Amino acid sequence: MRIASFFSFWRLRAAAHRLPEPAHVPRPVLSSGPDMPKQDARHPSEAYSRLKVRFRDVGRMSGVIEALGRDFLTAMPEGAYKSRLGQISFLFRRMHEDLIDKSVYEDLEEAINHETSFPGQWDEWDRANLREMEALYLQFCHVAPELWEKKASMSYEGRRVHREVLAANDWEAAKDFLQEQIDLHKAIASARRSARPRSSGNDSGHDGEDRSLYQYLLEEHMPGMTVAEVERLFDGYEKEIEQIIPAVLERQKKSQPPVPLRGHFAPEAQLWINKALLKVIGFDFSRGGLYETGHNPVEGGTPDDTRLVIKTADSRNFLDSMKSTLHEGGHGLYIQGLPRKEWRYQPVAADLGAMVQESQALLVEMIIGRMPEFFAFLSPRLEGLFQGIGDPDLQAGNLYALKTHVQPTVDRKNADEVTYFQHVLVRFYLERDLIEGRLTLDDLPDAWAEKMQKYIGVVPKTPAEGCLQDVHWFVGKFGYFPAYALGHMMAAQIYQAMERDFPDIRSQVLRGRFDQISTWLREKIHSQGRLIHYNALLKDITGEELSWKPLLTHIQRRYLKLS
Numbered sequence: 001m002r003i004a005s006f007f008s009f010w011r012l013r014a015a016a017h018r019l020p021e022p023a024h025v026p027r028p029v030l031s032s033g034p035d036m037p038k039q040d041a042r043h044p045s046e047a048y049s050r051l052k053v054r055f056r057d058v059g060r061m062s063g064v065i066e067a068l069g070r071d072f073l074t075a076m077p078e079g080a081y082k083s084r085l086g087q088i089s090f091l092f093r094r095m096h097e098d099l100i101d102k103s104v105y106e107d108l109e110e111a112i113n114h115e116t117s118f119p120g121q122w123d124e125w126d127r128a129n130l131r132e133m134e135a136l137y138l139q140f141c142h143v144a145p146e147l148w149e150k151k152a153s154m155s156y157e158g159r160r161v162h163r164e165v166l167a168a169n170d171w172e173a174a175k176d177f178l179q180e181q182i183d184l185h186k187a188i189a190s191a192r193r194s195a196r197p198r199s200s201g202n203d204s205g206h207d208g209e210d211r212s213l214y215q216y217l218l219e220e221h222m223p224g225m226t227v228a229e230v231e232r233l234f235d236g237y238e239k240e241i242e243q244i245i246p247a248v249l250e251r252q253k254k255s256q257p258p259v260p261l262r263g264h265f266a267p268e269a270q271l272w273i274n275k276a277l278l279k280v281i282g283f284d285f286s287r288g289g290l291y292e293t294g295h296n297p298v299e300g301g302t303p304d305d306t307r308l309v310i311k312t313a314d315s316r317n318f319l320d321s322m323k324s325t326l327h328e329g330g331h332g333l334y335i336q337g338l339p340r341k342e343w344r345y346q347p348v349a350a351d352l353g354a355m356v357q358e359s360q361a362l363l364v365e366m367i368i369g370r371m372p373e374f375f376a377f378l379s380p381r382l383e384g385l386f387q388g389i390g391d392p393d394l395q396a397g398n399l400y401a402l403k404t405h406v407q408p409t410v411d412r413k414n415a416d417e418v419t420y421f422q423h424v425l426v427r428f429y430l431e432r433d434l435i436e437g438r439l440t441l442d443d444l445p446d447a448w449a450e451k452m453q454k455y456i457g458v459v460p461k462t463p464a465e466g467c468l469q470d471v472h473w474f475v476g477k478f479g480y481f482p483a484y485a486l487g488h489m490m491a492a493q494i495y496q497a498m499e500r501d502f503p504d505i506r507s508q509v510l511r512g513r514f515d516q517i518s519t520w521l522r523e524k525i526h527s528q529g530r531l532i533h534y535n536a537l538l539k540d541i542t543g544e545e546l547s548w549k550p551l552l553t554h555i556q557r558r559y560l561k562l563s
């Protein structure tokens, strides 16, 4: 028997030399048809048709990563932590390997030549889609897929590290991890810089292009935005708002302070009202849902699976979970309204980046969700839900006073609408210096305190109140913070245009009617995907490019009662 199995082993080894070749698998091609979604329709440029297949598959992979990410945050058993982290980061690397494959480069060149030679065969959506494909390729082509794999892994790990160091108020324990994040992002930014040759061919910077490392991180979150533009908008607004804050505080002193919330607000009841509000603003629950996590809220998802994640409700304060729901709901409306039927998975169907995302979130959360009319709509429903008919803390005027109370604080997440900008400004200066090597982590707590004193007039007493409070740097989001302030500016600008288009908007909010608002947003912004630059979009809607002036007007109207 032993001799027989010895020989059969050798037969097998010999057979290995004659292994059958794999069946020929033809590359998927698109076909043509009159009613076919653009995503699946064959284009006269064969190279572009091939690229559409490639990007559809990359988009599918990205959708799988999103779904795994939601699971990671909300449902996964603790024991799956390491393996799930490995699965997510592996898929992330695979996705980037697929994006920078040599055939993508060849097809892009061929398709771009076709577009130049036969412009009549390209409509505006196809042209925009090709432009976005090229932009994605340029973004990734010089960055090793291993770096993206590490970025994905550290981003999920960062949430856990942040939760632990924040709970322990342990800045020393945070530093090593943050340094690793900074080094990784500097490496990614330098690789991206090397993909873009200087247009003037020298290093003198005379071509006007900002080649600082921070610029490359900023534009990853906000395509088309420059550090110089952020500075211009921030400087302009800062000069005005620093004059206004003392006047707002002075005016506030003369009115009665709001009654704080009292009693117990059952988390299940909070979840119910939050879901009901999402339905009211037009969120589609057949393609999404609302979930809770023990940690920070998370934006994102796909148009077919938009699972909003907020922090677990606090039974002493329903306003926090509601604020978070409205914020994530604004993101959710944007994501669900993207052009999924025609262009699902294609780069042109993506959102316009963090600034426009935040504009949609802040429009719902801060601009509309803090109107007196909104609280007038809400108050009787809250009285019923929390069984507090006539309770002074649940009255519309009191809720409005609570949510518009201005109080300089060390805490960004609980900052009021007026001083919120300064929190962003402080983080913008600090993260830029950290990336550019002008500030070390050893010096960060002091620099943080100094800037807080200068811009907000308060100083954190502990690291947890200071540079440990935000999750952003722990998950590698350098260059994201400016999106909040820019998004706030954009939201105010969009709201002004909305008010021009339907002057009875406030009475609609009072009646809990948001259908006209959400239809308007979907038509003008959400369904446009990445068809045009954010400034072209704003110009179409408002007649002007991004400006801080409408935000200033909004703050003056709401907080100084100037019309």
Ligand SMILES: [Zn+2]
Pocket (backbone or CB within 6 Å): 299, 327, 331, 357, 358, 361
């Ligand atoms: Zn947001």
